[in-house]
Amino acid sequence: MKHQAIREQLFETVVKVNEVDLIRLSAGNISIRAGENLAAITPSGVKYCQMKVEDISIVDLDGHLIDGLTPSSETPMHTAIYRNLPDVGGICHTHSSYAITFAMLGEEIPPANLELFACGAPIPVALWACPGTQKVGEVTVEIFRSRPDLKVVLLNKHGLVAIGRDLHHAYEMAFNAEVGLRSYHQALLVGKPQPLTDSQLEEIKAAYRK
Numbered sequence: 304m305k306h307q308a309i310r311e312q313l314f315e316t317v318v319k320v321n322e323v324d325l326i327r328l329s330a331g332n333i334s335i336r337a338g339e340n341l342a343a344i345t346p347s348g349v350k351y352c353q354m355k356v357e358d359i360s361i362v363d364l365d366g367h368l369i370d371g372l373t374p375s376s377e378t379p380m381h382t383a384i385y386r387n388l389p390d391v392g393g394i395c396h397t398h399s400s401y402a403i404t405f406a407m408l409g410e411e412i413p414p415a416n417l418e419l420f421a422c423g424a425p426i427p428v429a430l431w432a433c434p435g436t437q438k439v440g441e442v443t444v445e446i447f448r449s450r451p452d453l454k455v456v457l458l459n460k461h462g463l464v465a466i467g468r469d470l471h472h473a474y475e476m477a478f479n480a481e482v483g484l485r486s487y488h489q490a491l492l493v494g495k496p497q498p499l500t501d502s503q504l505e506e507i508k509a510a511y512r513k
């Protein structure tokens with residue numbers, strides 16, 4: 304099998320996102336940068352619980368299929384991020400429940416807990432872009448470019464996109480975002496969550512630096 308190592312690397316995260324319920328059925332897609340001009344990405348329409356290593360698609364950064372099954376319909380977004388943000392090595396796009404919930408409200412999420420802080424909150428909601436179009440890549444790239452510390456963006460009425468220096472990092476950011484959003488949602492049900500203050504944020508940054 305061609306590109307075996309990179310496919311296996313992607314597949315490890317396929318198993319994880321399915322196990323922790325970040326991706327259900329085939330709703331969502333993940334990818335990993337492979338060398339200069341390629342990426343490995345999950346195929347279109349294959350349920351994560353049934354996916355096999357050889358199903359993984361290999362595409363060039365213009366989205367052309369090189370090997371494997373038909374790539375995810377969100378391939379244009381993934382390749383746009385890799386083309387425009389050279390430090391990104393992995394991408395995790397989920398339709399996880401709390402990401403969808405807040406993506407429907409269209410309001411920026413404040414850094415109300417450590418998980419959201421780790422994702423670079425405040426987390427913005429991108430302008431509406433129809434799933435599977437080039438526009439999803441355009442609105443996402445524009446936000447990430449203007450906010451170098453931001454790792455997660457909510458896609459309007461859709462889900463989230465997490466980026467990382469590698470796929471494991473992107474997976475962690477997607478996981479943190481979902482936990483942070485779930486806790487934020489619970490706090491909204493019982494009271495008024497207080498975002499971390501500027502001085503608390505400085506304290507945390509200083510502690511992380513140590």
Ligand SMILES: [Zn+2]
Nearest residue numbers: 331434461462
């Ligand atoms: Zn999607």
